[in-house]
Amino acid sequence: MSMTVNISGTFSEKQRPNNGLERVAEFLHANRITQIPVVALVEWHAHGETKTGEKLAVSITAIEPGFEADGSDPDGIGRQIRDLLDQLRKRQGLASVEDTLFSAPREGYDFDDAPGGEGGAELDGQEELPIRMGPDGEREVPPPSAEEELAERAEAKAAAESGVPAAEFSGSQA
Numbered sequence: 001m002s003m004t005v006n007i008s009g010t011f012s013e014k015q016r017p018n019n020g021l022e023r024v025a026e027f028l029h030a031n032r033i034t035q036i037p038v039v040a041l042v043e044w045h046a047h048g049e050t051k052t053g054e055k056l057a058v059s060i061t062a063i064e065p066g067f068e069a070d071g072s073d074p075d076g077i078g079r080q081i082r083d084l085l086d087q088l089r090k091r092q093g094l095a096s097v098e099d100t101l102f103s104a105p106r107e108g109y110d111f112d113d114a115p116g117g118e119g120g121a122e123l124d125g126q127e128e129l130p131i132r133m134g135p136d137g138e139r140e141v142p143p144p145s146a147e148e149e150l151a152e153r154a155e156a157k158a159a160a161e162s163g164v165p166a167a168e169f170s171g172s173q174a
Helices: 020-030 077-091 146-162
Strands: 002-008 038-050 053-065
Touching: 002 038, 020 053
Parallel strands: 002 053
Antiparallel strands: 038 053
8 A cells, every 4th residue: 555645734823924825925826837946844744544545644834935926036045946856856766847847938838819819818727728629520439349349238138138128329239
């Protein structure tokens, strides 16, 4: 069995001074695909067992963003946090954080204009994404496999023997 770790991050009124993310909340809301480098402390919160393994919950006791409320990084602390994270990930055989989709600069995406010419609606909230069809239009159900056909035949035979009408299937019935 493996252990899953969940994070509990609700701060009570008394603990709110330890939630440094409140200082950058407006920036985060305005820049929804921005990744925020942070330094945080966690501690044990709870432990339990599920059918798939053990579950450990940790709570964030303090968290501080690596940049200012306007998104600037005047002291380079945010860059240092990212570099440290990359070093730790590299030790585990993982790729750099910069290799993830949302770390790319916003200018690198081709945004379609939103209604009214505001632009960027697709990544700013995913409200009105177009549904795209494949070259053959709507998806078609593939033909049934041999196992599916045998199961359908067995079900039709059992239904005939019991007097209950058989269900209609997409595949062939023999």
